[in-house]
Every structure is written in C-alpha cells, then in structure tokens.
Amino acid sequence: MKKFINKIDDVLIESLSGFASAHHDLVELNTDPLFLTRQHKAPNKVAIISGGGSGHEPLHAGYIGYGMLDAACPGHVFTSPTPDQMLAAAEAVHADKGILFIVKNYAGDVMNFEMAAEMLPFESATVLTSDDCAVINSTYTTGRRGVAGTVIVEKCVGSLAESGADLQTCKALGDKVNSRTASMGVALTSCTVPAAGRPTFDISDNELEMGVGIHGEPGRKREPMREADAIVQDVVSAILDALKPASDSEALLLINGFGATPLMELYLIYNTASRLFTEHGIKITRSLVGNYTTALDMAGASITLCLLDEEIKQYWDSPVHTAALRWGR
Amino acid sequence: MKKFINKIDDVLIESLSGFASAHHDLVELNTDPLFLTRQHKAPNKVAIISGGGSGHEPLHAGYIGYGMLDAACPGHVFTSPTPDQMLAAAEAVHADKGILFIVKNYAGDVMNFEMAAEMLPFESATVLTSDDCAVINSTYTTGRRGVAGTVIVEKCVGSLAESGADLQTCKALGDKVNSRTASMGVALTSCTVPAAGRPTFDISDNELEMGVGIHGEPGRKREPMREADAIVQDVVSAILDALKPASDSEALLLINGFGATPLMELYLIYNTASRLFTEHGIKITRSLVGNYTTALDMAGASITLCLLDEEIKQYWDSPVHTAALRWGR
Amino acid sequence: MKTSFILSASESIRDAILNHESELESLDRAIGDGDHYINMKRGAAAITELHAELAALTADAALNKIGLKLLSTIGGASGPLLASFFMSMAKVLKEKNDDTTTTYAAAFATGVEAIQQRGKAGLGEKTMLDVLIPVAQQFSTLASANTEINAICYALMQTAEEGMLATKTLIATKGRAAGLGERAIGHIDPGAKSCQLMINAVCNQVLSSQH
C-alpha cells in the first residue's frame, strides 16, 4: 500500500482538516464528535444532513454549502458514522423547520441514522437512497444500496430546501428523485482501505467486477475484461431494466469515477452510454462526468441515469455552491 | 493494462466526442484537424488558445469557456499537437485582437506552436509556462517544464482577455503569473499510455519518484517511500527555493492529483503543505484541490504555489465557466 | 452480576477479537467491506479505556455505559446492533438484578430481541443472529431447567459454534453481503464469527471463575 498518509489513525482527521482549511469560506469542521457544517447558516429552512463512511470523497462533505447540504457526518473509512455525530450536527444546523437526513441504504448507515433520529429533539425525516440496481431488489433483502445517485438527490433536495419548502415536501422530492434514479458500477481494480493495508479483493489483469459496490463489495459477477462498449452496454441494460423508462424520457446522465480512473476514460464511457441511451429513445439533457462518489483508489466507474421531470430539472439547475459542485453563483 | 477503451486508435476521438457531447453548451469539437472551440464566440477579444499532448485531462479542453480558453488543440496521448491544428483553431476563434498561445514548455509543444505562429496570418504572442521547479533551470537546458501552474496562467489570462485587454497586456499577465508560480510533483506509480500498453516506468512498492513530470518522465530522484509529511516537506522546500517568497507573501495553493490519487489524500497533502507554507510566513488565501493537470492513471500529486498580488487575485477571482473550473456564474 | 466480572469478561472479549484479526478481516473482505475487525477492535479498545469509570458503577449501569460507548465508537452495522444488545440487557438487569441464571438468560434474550428489532432481521439471514438467536433460546431453556452453570456454558459455546459455522452455507438477505446472492455461499458471516468469539470468551470466563 502506497498512499500519501502519515499515521493510519490520523488519515481522516488530517484530510478533513485540509478540506476545512481549503474551503474555510464554505465549511466548518467540528472534531468531537466529528461533523462538518456549512458556514453562513441559513435561517428558516429545513436542515439537510447527510453522512456515511469516509472514502467516498467528495461525498458528502464536498456537497456542503448553498443549495445542497447543511452538514455532513463522516464515519471512519467505509464505516457508518455514529448517532452522536448526527445529533451534534443536527443541534448545530437546525433552523426550526426540522432535519432531513439523506442516508445511503446500507444496514449500518440506516441503523445509525435511525437511532439518531429516535434520540433527536427535533422533527426529522429521512430519505433513503437506493439507486444501485446491481443488487436485485426483493422482499427478502434490505434492498438496493445507495451509491452515486445520492449526489443527485442531495442536489435537488438541497435546492428545494433553500426555497423554504417544508420537511415533508423536501422528503417527497428526495424520494421521488431516488425512485427515478438507477446506477451500476464496474471495478477494474480493488480499493485499499488504509487501516487494512491491502486490497479488499483480488482481481486479475483480465477480469472486472460487474456491479461492484462503492466499498469494494463484490458485485453481481466476476467477468472477463472486455472492450469499453461491451461493458457499458451491460451496465446500460441493467439500468434500463431497473428504470423501464418511457421511450421519450428526458434524463440526466452521470458518469462517476471511483477514484483512480482518468477523465479520458470517463468521457469515453459517457460517449458510449449517451449513444446507447439515445438509441433507446432517451433524451440526455443534463450531464455530470467526474469523481463524485468514489471508493478510495479503486479504478472503475459507475453509470447513473436519473429520469427528469420539470420539477427535478428546476432543482438540479438551481444555483449551488459547494466544494465539489458549483454553478449559478 | 486494464482501461475503459475500445480500439487504441479511437481512444482520443471517442473520449473527446463524449466530452463535447457532455458539454455541448460550452464547447464544439472539430475533428479534422482536431481542435475544440468555445461555444458563444466572444467578439472583440484576444483569442486564447492552448493545447498539448492528451492525457492531462481536464487540461486543456476542460478549460474552454467564459473567462478562460477560446480553443484547445489536443495532441495524441503525451504528444504535442501539430501546427495545422493550431492554425485551424486560430482561424475559428480569432476576433481581430490577435491570438495568445499558452504553451507548456516542452520542446515538442514549443516547436509545434512556434511553427504555427510563424505560419499564422494574424498577430500572435505566446506565453510559455515553466512552473516545474523539479528541473533546475540553467542556461544550458531548455528550462523548466510547464505543469499544473498552467491552469492558473490560463485562468488569469482568460479573465483578463474577457475584459477586452490587448494582446501584449494579456501576454504580460501570463508571463507574470508564470514567473510567480512554482510546482513540483511526486509519483507513487507510473502511468500507462494506452498505445504502449505497459507502464512507462517501473517503480517498486517502497519507492517514489520525486520531481516526476506529467508524462511519467523520471524526476529528480528515485527515493524511498515515506510518510506524507516528509514528502510534502521536500516538495515545499523545493518550491520555496525556487520562488524565494517574501515572508509576508499572499499565495494560492494548488494541490493537483495526477489521476489515480483519492481526494482524501490530496486534502491531507493540502493540510500539511498549507501548514508548512504558513510556518514560513506565507498567507494562503486561495486554494484549489483536485485533478486539474493529470498524467493518465498515475498515482501521485503535485504542489503548486502562486504568489498573488492584487492584479492576479482580481483575475483569479473573476467569473469562469468551463467544464472543469466554474465560479461566479 | 458483579461489575468486576463485566470488566474481566470485556478483557477476554478484546483478547479474543485481537487474536482473530486475520480471520475476521478476511471474512469481511470476502463478503463485506473488510472493516469488521477494525470496527470490533475500535469498540473493544474504547471499553478498555473506560474501565476505571465502569468499575465505579453497578453492573446494569456499566452495561448501559458500554452500550452507549459502543454506539458512539463502532459505527457500521455492528455498532448500533451491539449497542442495542447491551443497553437492553442493562434495562432487564436494572429491574431485576437477582444474580440468577434465569435473569441472565432473560437479559440475554432481551438483548438479542433488541438486535432483531434494530436490524429487522431473523434467523437464517446470514448475520450475527444466526449465532445469537439459538444461543438465547438454549440459554433460556437450560436456565429454566435449572441446569448447572458449567453445563450451560459448554452447551452455549457449542451452539454458538454451530450457528457460526451454519452461516457458511447461507445466502445473505441482510447486511452488506445481501448484494452478493449465491456468491456469499462458502463464507462464514463475520458478525456471526465475532459473536461466537465473544460468547466463547464470556463462557470461558464464567467457567474459570467457577474453579
């Protein structure tokens, strides 16, 4: 394992300190318990709080700021944060209109946020994101995982909250965006958790992991490596199966790098994916290409399609000013 | 070599097509010869053109747009573009105030742009960027290489051009920013050029390449791997040696990832570098952390310090709207 | 229950976890995200640091404090589950701390129920519950039958081991491994393994204190 780190136990706090110092105009770091809040606390709005294991940067701290999150609670690498973090963050950012938690659907995140919500002295609601269609939904499982589509949910809900909407309205938009969003990822290499010191999984030079999770969890299938078009075709098919979009749908296409994949390849994937979706009658009218929900140093990428309507478009397009996503101001 | 590619000869054009399609509101792609121009051509301004070998994305195409570049000429991976590309790009974007080429100081880029400038039917000037202080400058060499500091030059000059300044004023600002900027990079792994199919250099699990170039060129020294603080300390020292800043200088600190280094590590580097520069009496008042000048899939990072003055700050802060850098609109 | 027993049991648990680093790590790497050992170790270390404070408390207050500490230290899926276990167990002991095997069995069962409620899971889903539910049931049965404490310990250790091994052939329907489908077969669930280790450690602690 070769990484720019000092002591393994200090990686997270040193990195977050760097983040907070580089973006001191946007965020403030609290260390005990660990959470980050937005500078310029907005009055009279639903406070949007997200969080999850670290290692997915810029998710979530990179999305703190105007038009997106009010606070983020980072856990240890790939480990859900704990309820005391959410409680302290909520205390810091609540503004009399309740707290909306945006939580990726992983047992650990769900349970920790749930316990926080139960202990919370304010009104709260939770949007569970579950866009990863690699995991086939069934009544027996905890359901799909939340992955890169979470960014779209956070963006839209954040902008709606900025307009003064109430808690239930914000939750409803989050649930709607989530239900219209599907993602699937492919890994070419494993990631290495600093504390583990070795790759999470072994994968040979002629294999890929189809449907991989953002923690290096094994996916649907270990498959032979092949050309980009064939890989993208399979991912696009899975997304179409999951969303079953009407043939004249308008959509946002997000090509998300997992951390070690060059932009050159991500745009090549975009090229193929947008062609395939277009052939399926879908109009790609919004796009996002880059490292938005990563898995440390994993080489790989995920494709996310979000079916737009006028409301989602409006809140996607609204101004946002965070470390990782910024437009309109 | 595992990459998201189809045929090796098509990587560049497929990737650029994806880029142009994802950002069709910002850029337009011309394929023969290969160059990209800004949508919404601005009248009556110096046209700013950059270019260089591909593989450094988002440099340069990602910086086309309001407040930055008017056109970019991508060469093959790590190979300078050719004069016909610059000539056609100039033809497409010139607006009666001349052409300013921003060229990273590599023999190939310099000569190709030079030949284009000689053949050009318009007035032109060139800013050569040479921020890489890993290469000790001497009268016998071609001088320092241009690396991540190029982004700062392009941003500032682009904003100045937007204000209607003339060619020589734009060139003067570019030269000034360049002279106040120094960078140095460290690689933990090699990059792999698709057409070569194997890593450019071999490096073992306990080594790093200090002063590496953005094409995987060997740097100052192969050194033993060590903790981040010690690595950053050496890079910071080299930069201080090169710039010899007055102790109350104000500066922009750019931590640039080479493509495969997680944001978590980049912010950790920022944390250490900003502390060290601050201890040296330098006030870090602007920052940029992310993958801005990459070397394909190389793991590693560079540190860039740009000494600010009121003029540079003004043009750095001005609105910019490109695929990779955006604020203020 | 004496607080001193809780303290020494927690040391045995910590040692058991630390002694199984590579096994726990590779189990979670195979069907999870590889952090289960680190999570458990972090939890165990936090409890060790708490010892001086715990020593001054009654057993139920100590267990409750342990639960709260685990809640704010472990994170992940195992954090809230184990925290719920200890906090619920503490509640039972607070009401009725009569030092009988039946009370301990009831407290244990209540703790396991809390895990079931928190995680919305049951038997056969390839989780720690495949160890905990059978152990809780057997503990209650043996306690009501007035079985001698040593015999109970041996029986529970064996049941825990069986439950842990049984997870190997299951498909997961809860937790991170639920995404894996058939690929989870052939791997023991990491949470089941660490629960078996903890039960083993506590039982051995009881057995050695009987001598």
Next chain:
Amino acid sequence: MKTSFILSASESIRDAILNHESELESLDRAIGDGDHYINMKRGAAAITELHAELAALTADAALNKIGLKLLSTIGGASGPLLASFFMSMAKVLKEKNDDTTTTYAAAFATGVEAIQQRGKAGLGEKTMLDVLIPVAQQFSTLASANTEINAICYALMQTAEEGMLATKTLIATKGRAAGLGERAIGHIDPGAKSCQLMINAVCNQVLSSQH
C-alpha cells in the same frame, strides 16, 4: 534524385522503424515519455499512404510534401524537427537538382541546419543532432573529395552508429531528457537511434541500387 528512390527509401525507413519497435519504445520510456516509436510509426504510415500522390511529383516537391505531412502527423519534438529537415532539403533540391553527390550533401546539411535552428540545439546535447551533425559534416567532406558513393554510404553508416552510441554517455540539455540530469547517462537518445536507423536504411537503399 528520382522520386521513385524517395518512395523506396521511405519504405526502407518505415521497415527499419517497425523492426525496432521495442528498442525505440524502451529508449524513450527510459529517458523520455515513451512515445517516440509510436510517433515515428505514425509518421511512416502517413507517408506510405501518400505514395500514390508523391509518385506524381518531382523529387523536391515530394520531399516538401513529406515534410508537411510529417509536420501534421508526428507531433511531439521529432515532428517539427524532421519536417523542417525535409522541407529545407526540398528547397535546396528545388534550386539545384543536378543529381550530384555534392548537391545531396548540401541539401542534407541544410536540412540538419534547419533542425538546429528549430530546436536551438547543437552537438553534445544528447539529441538526434549527435547523429545528424557528424553525418552532415562527413557527407560534405567526402562529397567535395569526390569520394565514390558506396564508400560514402559505408562511412556515413558508421558515423551515424558512432554518434548514436555516443549519446549514451551524455547528459541531456535539450528535449524531455533534460530534466533528468545524471540519470540520463547510460541510455541512448531515442531520436538519435531513429535517425541512425533512417540513415542506415537510406544508405543501404543506395548501396543496393548501385548493384
């Protein structure tokens, strides 16, 4: 000079480049950025595609066209340098195409001077010029001494080889390897190697056409 000679020489050059793929690639990987072989191959392929068109031209026009084509195909450092070489050589031959060895030597020397001007480099900087300058000088000397063409070819091939090998012990002060300092020592310059290969190919072409 006949255009047909240019065409067959360009084929020999292409073959020489293609036959040294791994050598050229590893030389540029060692002290450059690894693309020199790919660049040269791309240039050679472009000239091959141009053959039909070139066949219809006079020798000087063909050389000029080759230069322009290389300019828009190779890129990198070698592109404009080689392009300048051919375009300058073409200019000399256009003025005086008398098919004498002296004219060819003069054309070659003018081409090499163009490279020097374009690259602002000279002898001993660990570049292609360490092959080209000595070859140009020797070519002029031997031509003015009315040396027989075969002898000239053998001499030039040897000088090219010596120049190429000599780059091994040099520190680079121009081009990409200039950043390397002492570390460049021990590696032959890739551009020097490909120029030696090209000179070799053309000389052999001349030699075989003499038989």
